[in-house]
Amino acid sequence: MSAEETHGNGSASTEVAARVERRWATIAAIIIVMMALLAAFAGIHRATMPQPRVETTDPSRLHLSGEFVESNLGSVLEANGNVTVRAIGQQYSFTPACIVVPADTPITLRATSADVVHGILIQGTNVNTMLVPGYISEQLMRFTKTGDYLMPCQEFCSFGHEGMWGKVKVIDKAEFANRAKGGGRLSCVGQ
């Protein structure tokens, strides 16, 4: 209360203090609005955003029928020249354990989990998605450099988690087209 008496509310110092404070609050608000606008712009204009759609699948029937049966896992060259990769994660490996894809090609990764929550992360890229059993994860990717990339599981999936490392092999576009000629699903196996 003594402060109230010594500095009356109408004093010049109070006004200065309030003005400075308001200015700072305005700057903070502008920063926040800018951040949201940037995210919206990049999301809409550049189509960079998290997975937009929700798709479900039954993990206990993955191996019996549908998109994720074993014979359908791996990379496939689509008619339009794009590549689709289908993979599953299970304790404690990915299938295929080594994914082969061409460089400079739009690739769609479609993956799910057969048991618990896993994650796919391709080191040296920003490819990064959760695999939640019951749901299908989809990521768009494109590699500019050929070579091997490590693909660890990025979510704790029980005692063998530390051993769950896959690989991505990015090969020359022509070489991939050549290998894809016979149809079927490609992985590093047989290379």
Add this chain to the structure above:
Amino acid sequence: MLVNRKLILAHFWLAFAVFGIALTLGAWQMFIRSPIGTWLSNPELYYRSLTAHGTVMGYVFPTLVAMGFGYAISEAALQQRLVGVRWAWAGFWLIVIGSIMAVIPIALGRASVLYTFYPPLIGNVFYYLGVVLVVVGSWIWVALMSVNLRIWRKAHPGAPVPLAMFANVAGSYLWAWTAVGAALELLLQIIPVAAGLKNTIDAGLARIFFSWTLHAIVYFWLMPTYIAYYTIVPRAIGGRVYSDTMARISFILFLVVAMPIGMHHTFADPQVGAGFKFIHSAFTALVTLPTFLTVFTICASVEIAARLRGGRGLFGWITALPWDNPMMLALAFSFVMLGFGGAGGLINMSYQLDTSIHNTQWITGHFHLIFGGAIVIMYFAIAYDLWPHLTGRELVDLRLIRTQLWLWFVGMIVTTFPWHWVGILGMPRRMAYFDFGDPAIAPQALSVTLSAIGGFILLASGIMFIVILARGMRAPQADAGANRFALAVHQPATVPVALNTHALWVALMIGLTLTNYGYPILNLALSEGTSVPAVYVGAQ
């Protein structure tokens, strides 16, 4: 006026005892998975340790600090004996029992599910029941804070609620509501499965429930720290709070916008569409506002102290600050870590950037810097400030206290900066060991080693902290005087109802939670065929 000192001391001692144990486990984990440790023959031990570390540091330690500090604030700020002491002890013992109940299955390797649960992995049911008891114990505290404030209001109609208590009650309400997400996940989903009543569970829905708790819980951990910034630091260094109004607005903003933002933890998840992810991202941007306001107000309050001490010039006043005062030191360290951690947080909440660091070691580095660094260093400061009032004895060795704070700061920087770096390189979280012989992983070896060294510095600092407090229990008796909180430059004579009560803001908090979570939760709960078989830990 601290009457129930034993109650408050019991909370603090239990908090710091479990903190010491979890810290030791943490340092061991840093060591064993680094190149200087030898590979664990049984990696499962690592996950037991990790589950214990996370459960204690996430649920038990900060909750006990908030409770003990809350009781102290209630008595000291309101100048009123705590009402409901028996209930308070009941809450305390529930936490003791819950912690023991949870830790036994963890130690036996029956609950290595980590503190984030993440079903369909399912551990022993007693682990989850233990966590529930801890939360129920803390809810008693929430109710007591509300009751005590109500009693004070009746005796002081229309008077401004002291800032410390206003913020303390806001923090307790935030906790009560944020814990509901995990409670729903545990009670409706996990516990029935863990008890064997069901054997399927919707993993996607569980992650959404958990995200409800996962983010706002961080702001609950933060509350004691922010209360210390506003109501202890300015008094301890001889200054004044720049603006009481802005302080109240900051705490209200935390209450309202800390909640409806948790889904930024699920950007990489397949069970939510992009729309709600964007909404949560935008709301997360909003939660930076109270921190921006706080940084401004506290820097201004500190400047007032410096100028009162004869500080001059645009920045010259900084040298006039009482740098030998532990509170000043803790605040400065806390702000530096808050700055770096906050900047990292902006990357995590970003709709686009998150994907480059999601679930990497960057994330662990981030929350250790924010929680273990910026927040916990102020828990130390709170304990140092309250100890003489609680024990009636003086903490004499200021040099030791300063060394302890310095070590914590240096240790946290040495631990977390390399941690962030290996995250950018794509090193995943929560792994018992890494094959540093792999040429692709070898470049991370040096950074991981540095982090491990930082872990040992932190352990040394933690031990010093506990030694200082223990010695403080046996120091010569001294009257610490009245336990006062900082005054504002313009101490308010009246406060608008909106800034003096919580009801409106609690309603807004609940309303925003319903708008931001209602649809995604209902949508997942009502969709068929998304329940998956449970995978029981230890059954393989």
